[in-house]
Amino acid sequence: xxxxxxxxxxxxxxxxxxxxxxxxxxxxxxxxxxxxxxxxxxxxxxxxxxxxxxxxxxxxxxxxxxxxxxxxxxxxxxxxxxxxxxxxxxxxxxxxxxxxxxxxxxxxxxxxxxxxxxxxxxxxxxxxxxxxxxxxxxxxxxxxxxxxxxxxxxxxxxxxxxxxxxxxxxxxxxxxxxxxxxxxxxxxxxxxxxxxxxxxxxxxxxxxxxxxxxxxxxxxxxxxxxxxxxxxxxxxxxxxxxxxxxxxxxxxxxxxxxxxxxxxxxxxxxxxxxxxxxxxxxxxxxxxxxxxxxxxxxxxxxxxxxxxxxxxxxxxxxxxxxxxxxxxxxxxxxxxxxxxxxxxxxxxxxxxxxxxxxxxxxxxxxxxxxxxxxxxxxxxxxxxxxxxxxxxxxxxxxxxxxxxxxxxxxxxxxxxxxxxxxxxxxxxxxxxxxxxxxxxxxxxxxxxxxxxxxxxx
Numbered sequence: 001x002x003x004x005x006x007x008x009x010x011x012x013x014x015x016x017x018x019x020x021x022x023x024x025x026x027x028x029x030x031x032x033x034x035x036x037x038x039x040x041x042x043x044x045x046x047x048x049x050x051x052x053x054x055x056x057x058x059x060x061x062x063x064x065x066x067x068x069x070x071x072x073x074x075x076x077x078x079x080x081x082x083x084x085x086x087x088x089x090x091x092x093x094x095x096x097x098x099x100x101x102x103x104x105x106x107x108x109x110x111x112x113x114x115x116x117x118x119x120x121x122x123x124x125x126x127x128x129x130x131x132x133x134x135x136x137x138x139x140x141x142x143x144x145x146x147x148x149x150x151x152x153x154x155x156x157x158x159x160x161x162x163x164x165x166x167x168x169x170x171x172x173x174x175x176x177x178x179x180x181x182x183x184x185x186x187x188x189x190x191x192x193x194x195x196x197x198x199x200x201x202x203x204x205x206x207x208x209x210x211x212x213x214x215x216x217x218x219x220x221x222x223x224x225x226x227x228x229x230x231x232x233x234x235x236x237x238x239x240x241x242x243x244x245x246x247x248x249x250x251x252x253x254x255x256x257x258x259x260x261x262x263x264x265x266x267x268x269x270x271x272x273x274x275x276x277x278x279x280x281x282x283x284x285x286x287x288x289x290x291x292x293x294x295x296x297x298x299x300x301x302x303x304x305x306x307x308x309x310x311x312x313x314x315x316x317x318x319x320x321x322x323x324x325x326x327x328x329x330x331x332x333x334x335x336x337x338x339x340x341x342x343x344x345x346x347x348x349x350x351x352x353x354x355x356x357x358x359x360x361x362x363x364x365x366x367x368x369x370x371x372x373x374x375x376x377x378x379x380x381x382x383x384x385x386x387x388x389x390x391x392x393x394x395x396x397x398x399x400x401x402x403x404x405x406x407x408x409x410x411x412x413x414x415x416x417x418x419x420x421x422x423x424x425x426x427x428x429x430x431x432x433x434x435x436x437x438x439x440x441x442x443x444x445x446x447x448x449x450x451x452x453x454x455x456x457x
Contacts, residue, residue, distance in 0.1 A: 004322040007315035008411060011058065017041050024374050032453030033370050033438055035379045044377030045417055046409070050345045052098075052258035052265060053409035057310055060262065060303040067299030072290050076298035076305075083305040087240065087312075088217070088247045090270035092277035094284055095294030095301065099218060099256025100125040102269035105283045106214070106254060109276065110178035111135040118166055119181040119216070120145070120158040121188035124387055126181075126216060128447050135178075140166060145189045146400065148339045148350050153230040154195040156186030156223075158202050167209045180206045183216040184223035184246070188383065190403070191219070191324075191343020193226035196234060196246065203249035212273070215247065217255040222344030225317040239312045252276075259345070262307030262410060266300050320344065323408055323418070330422035334429055339403065346407040349425075351384060355435055360385050360398035362437025362457065368404045368428070371435060376424030381405050387449040391440075 019027075019042055031037035040046065046053070068074035081093045096102045103126050111117060113134030120141040122130065130137040140162040144152035163180070170177050182202060186192045199215075206213040224242040227234050234242055247253060251273065257266035271277045281291045288295035296304075310316065321344060328342040331349065339348040351365035358364040365384035372378040381387075384402035391397075406421065442453040 004319055006411075006414070007313070007319050008057070016044055018044060019377055021374060024377055028370060028373055032441060033366070033456060034449075034452055034454060035369055035373050035381075036450055037453075038373070038379065042377070043373075043379045045413065045421055046379045047346075047406040047421070048379045048381050050259060050407040050409055051256060052263065053412065054258075054262045054264070054307075055409070055411040056262060056264070056303060057306070057411075059310070060306045063302035063306045064299040067297060067302045069298040071293065073292050074298045074301070076301040077292040080301040080305045083308050084268060084270060087243055087308060088253055088270050089244060090247070090252060090272050092271045092274070094269040094271070094277065094280055094291060095296055096267040096269060096284070096288050097265060097295030098258055099216075099254055099267040100129065101288055101295065102254040102256075102267050103129040105269055105280050105287070106179070106252075107133050107135070108283050109279045112178075115176045115178055116166075116170060117179065117181060118158075118163060118177065120156055120183055120186050120194065122181075123183065123187045123216075124447060124449070126183070132446065138166060139188075141186065141189055145186065145192060148190070148337065148348075148401075148403075151340055153193075153341070154198060154226075155192035156184065156189055156194040157198040158182050158194070160198070160201045160205060163202055163205050167205065167211065171209065177209070177211050179212040179214050179251075181214050181216055183218075185219045185226070185344050187218070187345075188388075190339030190348040191222075191346045192339075193223045193230070193344065196227050196231055196242070199246055199249050212251040212276075213249070215250045215253045217247075217253040218259040219345055220246065220255070221260040221311040221317060222320065224312070225314075225321060226344065229321075239314060239317060243312065257304050257307070260308075260311045261304050262311055263300065263304045266296055266304045268294075320410070326415070327406065327408070327418050327421065330418070331425055334422070334426050336425060336429055346405045348383065349404040349406070351382075351402040351404050354404075354429070355432060357433065358435065358437050360389075360402060361396050362439070363402075363454070364435075364437070365402040365404050366438055366454065367435050370438070371428050372404075372424060375428055376420070378421055378424055381407065382449060386452060391443060391448075 068076040111133040115135040122137040127137040142159045144150040145155040224239040252271040257263040337350040337353045355364040365382040385398035388399040437457045438454040
């Protein structure tokens, strides 16, 4: 087998600001043990998120120069609209400044008190937007999706039996389900894909119960690649054709184009229902802007139109999957447990096993995030009891998982950077028994992980 190489050449570089352990400790203490609150200049390798952190291509930068900044009806929007319709197939394309804005608009129109929204797993902002309206966000991922050691090829699948039982219970209780979702790939569960067979099956169930089916499409191209690799009947299909087939079974999609759009900003809400689209556009005008720019500049729309084509390139997707697999293999060789099989955009480290001496209420995943920063200037993100736990009347209810996500920005880091990450992990793992837990000193009522503050125990 030949080496899988980066399918691009690098023309522009950005210097990394190096720091000492003493500096990093000072900065982390000033940030109250929350790396979200550290300035980016103090970070050596930033794996906090793959959202908005991609390197844009020469073609995207060239497209920026021809952006039409007309307030209404710009040609840049028409180009963007045509590309989205070509790939996703929905009649109405409503641009937004990022994915959570699309979720906010959809939930404002359709969700509300007493209602319920099923999904394989809601990620943080999706759950927050659902719950902010008073609706309930219900996770129905297959049981294998909750098991970090399961080798099921599509651990992101939404369990059709659970979905049917849930919808039947809602019908008998006269509880409204205004729309149902599936997230591709499933970020909460380890960046795991959803199979085409599962998309078709849950689509049929949603339609049987008269529930509109919305796909959270942030990483649709990575999901299409996994379908090509793991479902034999799609082996000879192009990623673009697979994507078109996925969305043919849905009624709409929300998307952050800061992921599989290669954008530093941008998103959309796409729908087939004319009346619903009109309602959503009215909210868009109130919160984002006119329907042909939706909070974005014309230059952004031009760059995103290019990015949506580039992300479906098979050489890129092969390299993308190989990068995450390479890092997972490095960590596993050290003895570190990661969610298996590796996902498309990130590696998820099992912090419960990394720090077995720390209770979930001492936030072991947040501890590991801090240790990685202290030792190597690596910024990762906690996906555990800080992000998904609950505090009710001062009592912490932990999450059922304690993961640290290492999200790899697209087209940004080289193999040497990844090797450095593995070396820092090896040092941290060797001294794991000395780690101490954390406790909250401040937490916001919604999305607390972004602004939380802690003290070390």
